Amino acid sequence: MIRSDAARNRAKVLEAAEAVLDEHGLSARMDEIAHRAGVGVGTLYRHFATKEALYQAIVTSRVDLLLEQATRLEATAAPETAFFTFFAQIVADAGRKKPLTDALRGAGIDIKAGQTQQQARMRAAIADLLHNAQRAGTVRSDIGLPEVLALLRGASMAAETGDYPAAVLDRSLAVLFDGLKP
Amino acid sequence: MIRSDAARNRAKVLEAAEAVLDEHGLSARMDEIAHRAGVGVGTLYRHFATKEALYQAIVTSRVDLLLEQATRLEATAAPETAFFTFFAQIVADAGRKKPLTDALRGAGIDIKAGQTQQQARMRAAIADLLHNAQRAGTVRSDIGLPEVLALLRGASMAAETGDYPAAVLDRSLAVLFDGLKP
DNA sequence: CTAGAATCGGAATCATGATTCCGCTTGAAG
DNA sequence: CTTCAAGCGGAATCATGATTCCGATTCTAG
Structure with missing residues (x-):
């Protein structure tokens, strides 16, 4: 079963990433995305193996x-x-x-x-x-x-x-x- | 007096930089430019204080x-x-x-x-x-x-x-x- | 309520490139 | 032909960011 907090975090990351990407384009920093999502970078990487994967998703x-x-x-x-x-x-x-x-x-x-x-x-x-x-x-x-x-x-x-x-x-x-x- | 070799090197750098920039755009690497010019990075920096200065010149x-x-x-x-x-x-x-x-x-x-x-x-x-x-x-x-x-x-x-x-x-x-x- | 697995957080590590440093070379003035 | 300041090469240093690691925290099944 997928943990509820994990799902929530994934969503938060996606949302934050979208905002940061719109603002900075490809040069957005991972830690800024993590911060904006109220999450550690580790968490971010748990959900998306790589910066590129995150972009791809969006x-x-x-x-x-x-x-x-x-x-x-x-x-x-x-x-x-x-x-x-x-x-x-x-x-x-x-x-x-x-x-x-x-x-x-x-x-x-x-x-x-x-x-x-x-x-x-x-x-x-x-x-x-x-x-x-x-x-x-x-x-x-x-x-x-x-x-x-x-x-x-x-x-x-x-x-x-x-x-x-x-x-x-x-x-x-x-x-x-x-x-x-x- | 400006040393003749210095002038020659400056020209070589400019030429190499132009070629490399045409090929890679803004992400060109300084050491590639130096290499292509047949010169050390130090020399390159003697002539152009910074990557940006080099771009500017070109x-x-x-x-x-x-x-x-x-x-x-x-x-x-x-x-x-x-x-x-x-x-x-x-x-x-x-x-x-x-x-x-x-x-x-x-x-x-x-x-x-x-x-x-x-x-x-x-x-x-x-x-x-x-x-x-x-x-x-x-x-x-x-x-x-x-x-x-x-x-x-x-x-x-x-x-x-x-x-x-x-x-x-x-x-x-x-x-x-x-x-x-x- | 409790154990165990799945998640977290974020400091430490890596990677990539620009820029600095400095001992060695070389051109040119006398 | 000396002398020595300007110039040279390129290893070492810095800076910036991505990615990894692992002890500390939650969840959730039972």
Whole structure:
């Protein structure tokens, strides 16, 4: 049986880690996470073998959230707008959550087997939305997934650095979107 | 009098540093630079007090090159194209030279007084090219310098990560440029 | 309530890299 | 050709953080 305190601590660690990672990105320190969780480093390591494992756990869950979002959009929203909405969603997320961008970027964390599969699903989701939008005529058809991914990464990274006012980012994204239209 | 061997070594260090930085970006190791320069770390430190000072030296000289380029373009090329040419130039450079992007990004190296002035000049140069292009009607007039800088940074960072084929980057940039047109 | 296993906490240990130190070399002025 | 200050090499030292260890504490089954 899993001890109740252990479960509680695991949750506290996860929460603290998320906060600290959002604040410092990949360079967050383990002892700060432990401290913020009100726990010793030892405890932290009992739950996550390594810093990377901890990141993985958080990033994975966030990407999952995004993937759900994509599925929902594909089912719900008009194909004309779903693509752009999702694109904007990712960029907005990146602005708030550094590690996500770091993960999209692949820097620091070296992506493992399981992770790769998730990445593939993400890529597939974006490809779907893109194709629908192209079929619907809201995205120019002379570009493919690679171009979109490159642009998405650029936009996310710019948003992540975060010293731009929201209005500026919005207008920049609008420019990008105009360029993506036929 | 400056000893001839010292001058020679300084040059070797600079050259090696440039190569290593292009390869590893900000995380380059000092001893690798020293080794590649065929010199001991002590020598390296005799010429540059600190890792940051070494970066500064290289980044500054590169940005200077870019600034010259801007001046030349402004004098020579048509205002319709000068802006886009320079934009592309910076992105291309970023793809080849990590530390440049890092500097534009301001990460790691914390920019010092002298540096800031150079940055200001760069900003001014871009602003000029932008305004000329807007006056000539090749760039939409509902955006300002901040938007352009954000887009430029995003594009540079995407290019820097470097795992995109050149063709993809070219097409992505073309999309961006289309978005920038009126 | 009690024993025993699972968890804790956090000091000690490791690893990685930057920076310092200092005895040895070498260029150049006289 | 000396002299000796400037310059050199690279081992030793520091700093920063991740990871390990182990005695002290809880849980929870019985």
